[in-house]
Amino acid sequence: MENKNVKISVKELRKSFGHLEVLKGMNVEVCEGEVVCLIGPSGSGKSTFLRCLNALEKITAGSVIVDGYDLTDKKNHNINKVRENIGMVFQHFNLFANLNVIQNIMLAPVELKKMTKQEAHTRGMELLEMVGLSEKAEVYPSKLSGGQKQRVAIARALAMNPDIMLFDEPTSALDPEMVGEVLEVMQNLAKNGMTMVVVTHEMGFAREVASRVIFMDEGIIVEEGTPQEVLQNPKQPRTIDFLNKVL
Amino acid sequence: MSFWGLIRENGIYLTVAMGKTLELTFLSLVFAAVIGLFFGLLNVSRYKAFNIIANVYIDCIRGVPLIVLAFFVYFGVPMATGVRLNALVAGIISLSMNAGAYMAEIVRAGIQSIDKGQMEAARSLGLSYGTSMRKVVLPQAIRVMIPSIINQFIITLKDTSILSVIGFPELVKAGQIVIARNFETFKMWAIIAVMYLIVITTLSKIARALERKISYGK
Ligand SMILES: Nc1ncnc2c1ncn2[C@@H]1O[C@H](COP(=O)(O)OP(=O)(O)OP(=O)(O)O)[C@@H](O)[C@H]1O
Numbered sequence: 001m002e003n004k005n006v007k008i009s010v011k012e013l014r015k016s017f018g019h020l021e022v023l024k025g026m027n028v029e030v031c032e033g034e035v036v037c038l039i040g041p042s043g044s045g046k047s048t049f050l051r052c053l054n055a056l057e058k059i060t061a062g063s064v065i066v067d068g069y070d071l072t073d074k075k076n077h078n079i080n081k082v083r084e085n086i087g088m089v090f091q092h093f094n095l096f097a098n099l100n101v102i103q104n105i106m107l108a109p110v111e112l113k114k115m116t117k118q119e120a121h122t123r124g125m126e127l128l129e130m131v132g133l134s135e136k137a138e139v140y141p142s143k144l145s146g147g148q149k150q151r152v153a154i155a156r157a158l159a160m161n162p163d164i165m166l167f168d169e170p171t172s173a174l175d176p177e178m179v180g181e182v183l184e185v186m187q188n189l190a191k192n193g194m195t196m197v198v199v200t201h202e203m204g205f206a207r208e209v210a211s212r213v214i215f216m217d218e219g220i221i222v223e224e225g226t227p228q229e230v231l232q233n234p235k236q237p238r239t240i241d242f243l244n245k246v247l
Numbered sequence: 248m249s250f251w252g253l254i255r256e257n258g259i260y261l262t263v264a265m266g267k268t269l270e271l272t273f274l275s276l277v278f279a280a281v282i283g284l285f286f287g288l289l290n291v292s293r294y295k296a297f298n299i300i301a302n303v304y305i306d307c308i309r310g311v312p313l314i315v316l317a318f319f320v321y322f323g324v325p326m327a328t329g330v331r332l333n334a335l336v337a338g339i340i341s342l343s344m345n346a347g348a349y350m351a352e353i354v355r356a357g358i359q360s361i362d363k364g365q366m367e368a369a370r371s372l373g374l375s376y377g378t379s380m381r382k383v384v385l386p387q388a389i390r391v392m393i394p395s396i397i398n399q400f401i402i403t404l405k406d407t408s409i410l411s412v413i414g415f416p417e418l419v420k421a422g423q424i425v426i427a428r429n430f431e432t433f434k435m436w437a438i439i440a441v442m443y444l445i446v447i448t449t450l451s452k453i454a455r456a457l458e459r460k461i462s463y464g465k
Pocket residue numbers: 017020022040041042043044045046047048049
């Protein structure tokens with residue numbers, strides 16, 4: 001742990017929507033290559049926490065440092081530059097409906113001048129191959145199944161060559177038979193050393209892939225540790241209660 | 248005189264006037280689209296001041312009848328500034344200011360109809376707000392907006408007739424001139440009504456075909 005590279009450092013993070021305080025002082029550190037799974041009941045603030053990590057939500061108080069950039073310090077940096085390095089995958093895929101699959105993947109690298117059209121196309125086809133969807137390059141999102149959409153969304157995020165990937169319940173909107181294909185892609189990413197923060201209800205995935213599991217409830221971290229510690233031998237009553245309900 | 252005789256006698260004159268009407272409508276709508284896009288974008292901005300500016304414009308225009316706006320631009324402004332506008336320019340300014348306010352609402356509704364996740368996904372990749380708008384949100388919003396834009400085109404086409412009061416030679420003005428000569432009030436207005444009807448029906452058919460064509464992959 002000591003000599004590892006810290007990718008995400010969250011200190012005393014607070015987030016309110018109006019009078020509703022959703023995050024009440026979160027402290028999290030994620031090192032390079034770690035896979036952190038975030039679990040907790042609905043409404044506990046998991047999505048909000050994840051969205052603070054790439055500043056999709058405005059941070060109310062505390063600090064979030066990603067890749068050395070302090071997201072709460074407005075003067076220091078351009079948030080778009082930081083986001084180029086953080087991929088995000090959403091529960092509802094959010095593929096661009098006006099673009100076909102390969103255009104979805106190529107848009108950001110080309111617009112941000114990371115790659116020429118040629119390079120982006122080549123890279124896009126590689127990524128589609130990786131997620132097993134080469135033959136769908138010219139298809140529009142509306143013609144894909146949920147599992148296929150989510151795999152394209154992962155490929156789209158990877159096209160920017162991010163160091164960090166955030167997943168917000170990537171399989172919750174999928175039919176059960178499609179969950180496996182998406183988890184497999186994520187598992188391969190983890191194996192290849194990607195730093196990942198994953199909000200999930202897939203306890204099997206958390207048990208097998210996570211380096212660390214965080215259980216949160218009502219805007220605070222209740223318990224954290226290895227999958228073994230948190231999922232097999234939970235200590236806090238709230239964790240035990242939650243796990244009894246989902247397992 | 249018979250309908251046929253009236254058409255033979257005045258057909259070319261009225262067709263030219265219809266051409267001017269369409270030209271005025273088209274030019275006004277192009278400017279209205281620019282105005283509408285501008286105020287529509289101000290309206291969906293997260294900056295309160297921009298929203299207020301857009302709403303003031305929209306409320307002002309919607310609160311004033313087009314004919315008053317046209318008189319103001321054609322007669323009022325030259326009085327105050329000494330700059331004389333011809334009827335075409337004054338007509339285009341009045342119509343595009345008017346239609347611009349409605350287009351702004353169409354643009355706002357179009358953008359707001361697109362799932363927020365589209366903008367968020369684009370931003371999460373590092374794209375700027377402007378690029379995300381241009382490449383992802385607006386292309387989808389425009390598709391949603393097309394029926395309303397057709398509708399606005401038809402409204403503006405009909406509104407051009409109001410400009411007969413400032414002497415612009417559009418179709419209604421041309422009709423008045425002909426009738427002053429031949430006193431065929433009933434038949435002439437019937438002919439003019441049918442001309443509007445044909446053009447408007449044709450335009451909405453063309454536009455609807457266009458709408459089908461740009462519905463991507465659905
Ligand atoms: N934009 C918003 N405005 C106001 N309240 C919000 C907003 N986003 C989230 N909330 C509230 O914040 C709380 C936490 O929401 P969040 O989406 O982070 O929960 P979650 O843990 O991801 O839940 P789920 O498992 O259902 O996705 C909820 O009470 C929610 O209603």
